[in-house]
Amino acid sequence: MDLGVKAAYHCRMKSMYILIAMVAGFLVPMQAGINVRLKQAVGDAAASALVSFAVGTVVLALWCVFTRPIVRDVLAARGPWWMWTGGLFGAFFVAATILLAEKVGAGAMLAWIIASQLMGGLILDHFGAFGFAVREISPIRVFGVGLLVLGAVIVQRF
Structure with a gap:
Protein backbone atom coordinates (compact mmCIF):
# COMPACT_ATOMS: atom_id res chain seq x y z
CA MET A 1 0.00 0.00 0.00
CA ASP A 2 1.31 3.43 -0.96
CA LEU A 3 2.47 5.46 2.06
CA GLY A 4 0.12 8.35 1.23
CA VAL A 5 -2.85 6.00 0.82
CA LYS A 6 -1.98 4.29 4.09
CA ALA A 7 -1.75 7.64 5.92
CA ALA A 8 -5.10 8.75 4.47
CA TYR A 9 -6.68 5.45 5.54
CA HIS A 10 -5.38 5.82 9.10
CA CYS A 11 -6.61 9.42 9.21
CA ARG A 12 -10.10 8.34 8.08
CA MET A 13 -10.14 5.52 10.63
CA LYS A 14 -9.02 7.86 13.41
CA SER A 15 -11.75 10.31 12.41
CA MET A 16 -14.30 7.49 12.49
CA TYR A 17 -13.17 6.48 15.99
CA ILE A 18 -13.39 10.08 17.19
CA LEU A 19 -16.91 10.29 15.75
CA ILE A 20 -17.90 7.05 17.52
CA ALA A 21 -16.46 8.43 20.78
CA MET A 22 -18.40 11.66 20.35
CA VAL A 23 -21.67 9.83 19.64
CA ALA A 24 -21.08 7.55 22.64
CA GLY A 25 -20.36 10.59 24.81
CA PHE A 26 -23.47 12.37 23.59
CA LEU A 27 -25.59 9.31 24.38
CA VAL A 28 -24.46 9.16 28.06
CA PRO A 29 -26.62 12.07 29.26
CA MET A 30 -29.49 10.82 27.10
CA GLN A 31 -29.19 7.37 28.66
CA ALA A 32 -29.09 8.89 32.14
CA GLY A 33 -32.21 10.95 31.46
CA ILE A 34 -34.06 7.98 30.00
CA ASN A 35 -33.04 5.84 32.98
CA VAL A 36 -34.13 8.57 35.44
CA ARG A 37 -37.56 8.52 33.81
CA LEU A 38 -37.57 4.73 34.14
CA LYS A 39 -36.57 5.07 37.82
CA GLN A 40 -39.47 7.43 38.38
CA ALA A 41 -41.79 4.83 36.84
CA VAL A 42 -40.43 1.80 38.72
CA GLY A 43 -39.42 3.59 41.92
CA ASP A 44 -35.84 2.38 42.31
CA ALA A 45 -32.47 3.26 40.75
CA ALA A 46 -31.12 -0.30 40.98
CA ALA A 47 -34.24 -1.75 39.37
CA SER A 48 -34.07 0.75 36.50
CA ALA A 49 -30.36 0.00 36.04
CA LEU A 50 -31.25 -3.71 35.93
CA VAL A 51 -33.85 -3.07 33.22
CA SER A 52 -31.36 -0.94 31.29
CA PHE A 53 -28.73 -3.68 31.47
CA ALA A 54 -31.26 -6.38 30.57
CA VAL A 55 -32.29 -4.52 27.43
CA GLY A 56 -28.65 -3.89 26.57
CA THR A 57 -27.80 -7.54 27.20
CA VAL A 58 -30.55 -8.73 24.87
CA VAL A 59 -29.44 -6.34 22.13
CA LEU A 60 -25.78 -7.36 22.49
CA ALA A 61 -26.69 -11.06 22.61
CA LEU A 62 -28.63 -10.73 19.37
CA TRP A 63 -25.76 -8.79 17.80
CA CYS A 64 -23.26 -11.47 18.81
CA VAL A 65 -25.49 -14.35 17.71
CA PHE A 66 -25.87 -12.85 14.27
CA THR A 67 -22.26 -11.74 13.82
CA ARG A 68 -20.14 -14.44 15.50
CA PRO A 69 -20.19 -17.75 17.36
CA ILE A 70 -20.31 -16.20 20.84
CA VAL A 71 -20.60 -19.37 22.92
CA ARG A 72 -17.38 -20.78 21.48
CA ASP A 73 -15.60 -17.43 21.95
CA VAL A 74 -16.69 -17.08 25.57
CA LEU A 75 -15.87 -20.67 26.46
CA ALA A 76 -12.43 -20.31 24.87
CA ALA A 77 -11.64 -17.00 26.61
CA ARG A 78 -8.48 -17.07 28.69
CA GLY A 79 -7.07 -14.33 30.85
CA PRO A 80 -6.88 -12.92 34.35
CA TRP A 81 -9.88 -13.24 36.67
CA TRP A 82 -10.48 -9.50 36.72
CA MET A 83 -11.30 -9.37 33.02
CA TRP A 84 -14.80 -10.56 33.95
CA THR A 85 -15.51 -7.58 36.25
CA GLY A 86 -16.22 -4.91 33.62
CA GLY A 87 -19.95 -5.48 33.87
CA LEU A 88 -19.79 -4.81 37.60
CA PHE A 89 -18.27 -1.39 36.95
CA GLY A 90 -20.75 -0.75 34.15
CA ALA A 91 -23.65 -1.58 36.47
CA PHE A 92 -22.31 0.82 39.10
CA PHE A 93 -21.83 3.51 36.45
CA VAL A 94 -25.38 3.20 35.12
CA ALA A 95 -26.91 3.15 38.60
CA ALA A 96 -24.78 6.14 39.64
CA THR A 97 -25.80 8.16 36.58
CA ILE A 98 -29.45 7.47 37.35
CA LEU A 99 -29.00 8.79 40.88
CA LEU A 100 -26.78 11.73 39.95
CA ALA A 101 -28.67 12.97 36.89
CA GLU A 102 -31.80 13.36 38.94
CA LYS A 103 -30.04 15.04 41.89
CA VAL A 104 -27.41 17.31 40.28
Whole structure:
Protein backbone atom coordinates (compact mmCIF):
# COMPACT_ATOMS: atom_id res chain seq x y z
CA MET A 1 0.00 0.00 0.00
CA ASP A 2 1.31 3.43 -0.96
CA LEU A 3 2.47 5.46 2.06
CA GLY A 4 0.12 8.35 1.23
CA VAL A 5 -2.85 6.00 0.82
CA LYS A 6 -1.98 4.29 4.09
CA ALA A 7 -1.75 7.64 5.92
CA ALA A 8 -5.10 8.75 4.47
CA TYR A 9 -6.68 5.45 5.54
CA HIS A 10 -5.38 5.82 9.10
CA CYS A 11 -6.61 9.42 9.21
CA ARG A 12 -10.10 8.34 8.08
CA MET A 13 -10.14 5.52 10.63
CA LYS A 14 -9.02 7.86 13.41
CA SER A 15 -11.75 10.31 12.41
CA MET A 16 -14.30 7.49 12.49
CA TYR A 17 -13.17 6.48 15.99
CA ILE A 18 -13.39 10.08 17.19
CA LEU A 19 -16.91 10.29 15.75
CA ILE A 20 -17.90 7.05 17.52
CA ALA A 21 -16.46 8.43 20.78
CA MET A 22 -18.40 11.66 20.35
CA VAL A 23 -21.67 9.83 19.64
CA ALA A 24 -21.08 7.55 22.64
CA GLY A 25 -20.36 10.59 24.81
CA PHE A 26 -23.47 12.37 23.59
CA LEU A 27 -25.59 9.31 24.38
CA VAL A 28 -24.46 9.16 28.06
CA PRO A 29 -26.62 12.07 29.26
CA MET A 30 -29.49 10.82 27.10
CA GLN A 31 -29.19 7.37 28.66
CA ALA A 32 -29.09 8.89 32.14
CA GLY A 33 -32.21 10.95 31.46
CA ILE A 34 -34.06 7.98 30.00
CA ASN A 35 -33.04 5.84 32.98
CA VAL A 36 -34.13 8.57 35.44
CA ARG A 37 -37.56 8.52 33.81
CA LEU A 38 -37.57 4.73 34.14
CA LYS A 39 -36.57 5.07 37.82
CA GLN A 40 -39.47 7.43 38.38
CA ALA A 41 -41.79 4.83 36.84
CA VAL A 42 -40.43 1.80 38.72
CA GLY A 43 -39.42 3.59 41.92
CA ASP A 44 -35.84 2.38 42.31
CA ALA A 45 -32.47 3.26 40.75
CA ALA A 46 -31.12 -0.30 40.98
CA ALA A 47 -34.24 -1.75 39.37
CA SER A 48 -34.07 0.75 36.50
CA ALA A 49 -30.36 0.00 36.04
CA LEU A 50 -31.25 -3.71 35.93
CA VAL A 51 -33.85 -3.07 33.22
CA SER A 52 -31.36 -0.94 31.29
CA PHE A 53 -28.73 -3.68 31.47
CA ALA A 54 -31.26 -6.38 30.57
CA VAL A 55 -32.29 -4.52 27.43
CA GLY A 56 -28.65 -3.89 26.57
CA THR A 57 -27.80 -7.54 27.20
CA VAL A 58 -30.55 -8.73 24.87
CA VAL A 59 -29.44 -6.34 22.13
CA LEU A 60 -25.78 -7.36 22.49
CA ALA A 61 -26.69 -11.06 22.61
CA LEU A 62 -28.63 -10.73 19.37
CA TRP A 63 -25.76 -8.79 17.80
CA CYS A 64 -23.26 -11.47 18.81
CA VAL A 65 -25.49 -14.35 17.71
CA PHE A 66 -25.87 -12.85 14.27
CA THR A 67 -22.26 -11.74 13.82
CA ARG A 68 -20.14 -14.44 15.50
CA PRO A 69 -20.19 -17.75 17.36
CA ILE A 70 -20.31 -16.20 20.84
CA VAL A 71 -20.60 -19.37 22.92
CA ARG A 72 -17.38 -20.78 21.48
CA ASP A 73 -15.60 -17.43 21.95
CA VAL A 74 -16.69 -17.08 25.57
CA LEU A 75 -15.87 -20.67 26.46
CA ALA A 76 -12.43 -20.31 24.87
CA ALA A 77 -11.64 -17.00 26.61
CA ARG A 78 -8.48 -17.07 28.69
CA GLY A 79 -7.07 -14.33 30.85
CA PRO A 80 -6.88 -12.92 34.35
CA TRP A 81 -9.88 -13.24 36.67
CA TRP A 82 -10.48 -9.50 36.72
CA MET A 83 -11.30 -9.37 33.02
CA TRP A 84 -14.80 -10.56 33.95
CA THR A 85 -15.51 -7.58 36.25
CA GLY A 86 -16.22 -4.91 33.62
CA GLY A 87 -19.95 -5.48 33.87
CA LEU A 88 -19.79 -4.81 37.60
CA PHE A 89 -18.27 -1.39 36.95
CA GLY A 90 -20.75 -0.75 34.15
CA ALA A 91 -23.65 -1.58 36.47
CA PHE A 92 -22.31 0.82 39.10
CA PHE A 93 -21.83 3.51 36.45
CA VAL A 94 -25.38 3.20 35.12
CA ALA A 95 -26.91 3.15 38.60
CA ALA A 96 -24.78 6.14 39.64
CA THR A 97 -25.80 8.16 36.58
CA ILE A 98 -29.45 7.47 37.35
CA LEU A 99 -29.00 8.79 40.88
CA LEU A 100 -26.78 11.73 39.95
CA ALA A 101 -28.67 12.97 36.89
CA GLU A 102 -31.80 13.36 38.94
CA LYS A 103 -30.04 15.04 41.89
CA VAL A 104 -27.41 17.31 40.28
CA GLY A 105 -28.45 17.47 36.60
CA ALA A 106 -26.86 16.13 33.44
CA GLY A 107 -24.22 18.85 33.10
CA ALA A 108 -22.76 18.59 36.59
CA MET A 109 -23.00 14.80 36.54
CA LEU A 110 -21.03 14.60 33.32
CA ALA A 111 -18.52 17.26 34.35
CA TRP A 112 -17.55 15.28 37.47
CA ILE A 113 -17.63 11.95 35.65
CA ILE A 114 -15.40 13.21 32.84
CA ALA A 115 -12.94 14.86 35.24
CA SER A 116 -12.71 11.69 37.32
CA GLN A 117 -12.42 9.50 34.22
CA LEU A 118 -9.40 11.50 33.14
CA MET A 119 -7.89 11.30 36.63
CA GLY A 120 -8.30 7.55 36.55
CA GLY A 121 -7.00 7.40 33.00
CA LEU A 122 -3.81 9.23 33.96
CA ILE A 123 -3.18 6.80 36.82
CA LEU A 124 -3.91 3.71 34.72
CA ASP A 125 -1.67 4.98 31.91
CA HIS A 126 1.12 5.87 34.33
CA PHE A 127 1.28 2.32 35.69
CA GLY A 128 0.28 0.54 32.49
CA ALA A 129 -2.55 -1.14 34.42
CA PHE A 130 -4.89 -3.62 32.73
CA GLY A 131 -2.80 -3.69 29.56
CA PHE A 132 -2.70 0.04 28.82
CA ALA A 133 0.52 1.34 27.29
CA VAL A 134 2.67 3.10 29.87
CA ARG A 135 2.40 6.86 29.52
CA GLU A 136 3.86 8.65 32.49
CA ILE A 137 2.01 11.38 34.31
CA SER A 138 3.43 14.76 33.40
CA PRO A 139 2.79 18.18 34.90
CA ILE A 140 1.01 19.35 31.74
CA ARG A 141 -1.33 16.33 31.81
CA VAL A 142 -2.09 16.96 35.49
CA PHE A 143 -2.74 20.61 34.61
CA GLY A 144 -5.21 19.49 31.92
CA VAL A 145 -7.09 17.36 34.43
CA GLY A 146 -7.00 20.27 36.88
CA LEU A 147 -8.70 22.43 34.27
CA LEU A 148 -11.41 19.81 33.95
CA VAL A 149 -11.90 19.74 37.73
CA LEU A 150 -12.14 23.54 37.70
CA GLY A 151 -14.68 23.23 34.88
CA ALA A 152 -16.68 20.73 36.94
CA VAL A 153 -16.71 23.12 39.89
CA ILE A 154 -17.95 25.93 37.63
CA VAL A 155 -20.64 23.75 36.04
CA GLN A 156 -21.78 22.57 39.48
CA ARG A 157 -21.94 26.05 41.01
CA PHE A 158 -23.37 28.02 38.11
